[in-house]
Amino acid sequence: MIEVSGLTVTYPDGTRALEDVGFSIKEGDRVALVGANGAGKSTLLMAMLGVVAATSGSVNIAGIELSKKNLSAIRAHAGLVLQNPDDQLFCASVFDDVAFGPRNMGMDEKSVAKRVDSVLADLDAEKLRDRMPHRLSGGEKRVAAIASVLAMRPSVMLFDEPTSFLDPKARRHVAQLLTRLPHTMLIATHDLDMALDICQRVIVLQSGKVLSDGPAGKQLCDSELMDSAGLELPLCLGGKI
Amino acid sequence: MSKMSDAMAGIYTVEQLANKDTAVHRLHPMVKLLTTLTFIVAVVSCGGHEPLRLVPFVFYPALLMAAAEIPYKPLLKRVLLALPFALFAGISNLIFDRSAALNILGVTVSGGTLAFVAILLKTYLCVMALLVLTSTTRLADISAQLVRLKIPPVMVNVLTMTYRYISTLLDEVSSMSTAYALRSPNSKGIRMTHMGQFAGQLLIRSVDRAERVYSAMKLRGYTGVVPGCKSAPFKGKDWIYLALVTAAVAVTRIFDIPSALGGLFGSVL
Numbered sequence: 001m002i003e004v005s006g007l008t009v010t011y012p013d014g015t016r017a018l019e020d021v022g023f024s025i026k027e028g029d030r031v032a033l034v035g036a037n038g039a040g041k042s043t044l045l046m047a048m049l050g051v052v053a054a055t056s057g058s059v060n061i062a063g064i065e066l067s068k069k070n071l072s073a074i075r076a077h078a079g080l081v082l083q084n085p086d087d088q089l090f091c092a093s094v095f096d097d098v099a100f101g102p103r104n105m106g107m108d109e110k111s112v113a114k115r116v117d118s119v120l121a122d123l124d125a126e127k128l129r130d131r132m133p134h135r136l137s138g139g140e141k142r143v144a145a146i147a148s149v150l151a152m153r154p155s156v157m158l159f160d161e162p163t164s165f166l167d168p169k170a171r172r173h174v175a176q177l178l179t180r181l182p183h184t185m186l187i188a189t190h191d192l193d194m195a196l197d198i199c200q201r202v203i204v205l206q207s208g209k210v211l212s213d214g215p216a217g218k219q220l221c222d223s224e225l226m227d228s229a230g231l232e233l234p235l236c237l238g239g240k241i
Numbered sequence: 242m243s244k245m246s247d248a249m250a251g252i253y254t255v256e257q258l259a260n261k262d263t264a265v266h267r268l269h270p271m272v273k274l275l276t277t278l279t280f281i282v283a284v285v286s287c288g289g290h291e292p293l294r295l296v297p298f299v300f301y302p303a304l305l306m307a308a309a310e311i312p313y314k315p316l317l318k319r320v321l322l323a324l325p326f327a328l329f330a331g332i333s334n335l336i337f338d339r340s341a342a343l344n345i346l347g348v349t350v351s352g353g354t355l356a357f358v359a360i361l362l363k364t365y366l367c368v369m370a371l372l373v374l375t376s377t378t379r380l381a382d383i384s385a386q387l388v389r390l391k392i393p394p395v396m397v398n399v400l401t402m403t404y405r406y407i408s409t410l411l412d413e414v415s416s417m418s419t420a421y422a423l424r425s426p427n428s429k430g431i432r433m434t435h436m437g438q439f440a441g442q443l444l445i446r447s448v449d450r451a452e453r454v455y456s457a458m459k460l461r462g463y464t465g466v467v468p469g470c471k472s473a474p475f476k477g478k479d480w481i482y483l484a485l486v487t488a489a490v491a492v493t494r495i496f497d498i499p500s501a502l503g504g505l506f507g508s509v510l
Contacts, residue, residue, distance in 0.1 A: 051456045072462060080460050086409050087453040092381035092401050104462030130379075132256060134408045152461060 007057035032195035035205035036230030079149035085141035089133035139170025327364035
């Protein structure tokens with residue numbers, strides 16, 4: 001479903017954000033991408049959808065090779081939920097934000113309204129429909145941001161820190177929401193407890209390189225590996241507070 | 242800090258008013274937009290030396306506010322924000338146009354004074370009409386109607402986004418001010434020597450955010466064209482409201498009602 005090979009990203013100032021990153025994800029898998037701050041998690045997600053230009057390497061999502069020509073096709077297959085929902089929700093109402101993608105896909109207004117209502121119903125977020133995005137709570141904003149991507153019916157979902165800045169209840173709500181979605185997922189996160197809870201596999205990034213890739217239970221329990229990646233064991237496994 | 246909170250609370254108040262459910266709120270947004278535009282055109286096109294002709298127009302926003310259950314105080318406060326601009330624009334009339342235009346009970350009133358009062362009244366009426374519109378119609382509905390009126394979508398988009406991100410920007414300013422105040426306890430507000438850095442930081446943060454928002458838009462298929470949306474057709478009550486208000490505004494604009502009433506009372510007395 002997702003094939004990334006030899007992906008390298010160098011920023012104009014010469015900083016190498018990613019170096020020879022490669023992995024593959026099967027359809028329906030839920031994979032966590034962990035690493036310390038500056039490890040390259042967000043850059044990897046952005047590079048996979050062509051928002052950040054790769055210096056070399058290839059990305060293939062659902063059989064579509066990432067290239068300038070295929071940008072819109074690949075973005076129709078894979079949706080990215082950004083870390084800060086205020087960046088993702090830019091319209092005057094949640095309805096318009098969720099409708100933004102479907103309208104850009106050329107859908108007629110009746111189908112758009114149907115699609116928006118069905119996505120919001122799936123996420124138990126019908127009450128947000130006519131609210132203004134900037135008046136929502138952190139958890140509600142996150143749900144609206146996920147809805148805005150889901151409305152495009154992607155087969156792959158990429159998440160950048162989906163549980164950051166949330167209170168425990170909202171964090172649990174978002175985590176449960178992710179388990180309900182049938183999509184192939186790559187979730188960049190610092191929330192190792194959530195990664196352990198909902199992901200089958202973990203990719204560990206360090207300084208722009210893949211340090212390790214394997215089953216979540218095994219990887220996240222390996223204190224030596226976590227330590228070398230600049231991380232700590234999940235709290236539920238006795239990580240320090 | 243409190244100014245920032247006041248500004249945020251002010252924006253929130255207008256948004257809350259727009260979410261009310263009264264007969265005026267339920268009118269089609271296009272009808273409210275068209276009647277407001279007609280009203281503004283009528284007010285602006287009145288003669289520069291005829292402030293009395295503008296007096297009947299005061300009833301339009303006042304009646305609408307009463308019907309929409311909108312409190313006068315918050316809206317009047319916002320009108321006051323616009324008046325200094327009108328004062329600056331009108332003050333030159335007082336200075337340069339001293340020709341006698343009117344004599345009231347032996348007191349000569351100059352043309353400049355009439356023009357000055359007319360400018361103040363026009364500003365009050367136009368700003369009040371717009372405030373009543375935004376207090377009875379959600380911004381999302383107004384922007385959808387602007388697109389239907391063939392206003393370039395990019396302009397509508399800029400308007401919507403500016404409004405959308407005002408509170409985010411104010412939040413940003415507020416947290417930066419707090420961080421500054423905590424490390425500069427003896428200074429009242431931001432010192433002029435630090436203002437450049439402060440504004441520069443704010444600009445950089447805004448540019449970064451703009452880039453991230455643009456990325457989010459591109460990821461959802463944005464190609465520079467904002468997709469339009471159809472809105473519900475007019476109902477009978479919308480047509481009636483449109484016809485009545487347009488007729489009333491046209492009559493007020495065409496006929497000199499204050500003079501006619503003055504003449505009527507004069508002949509009776």
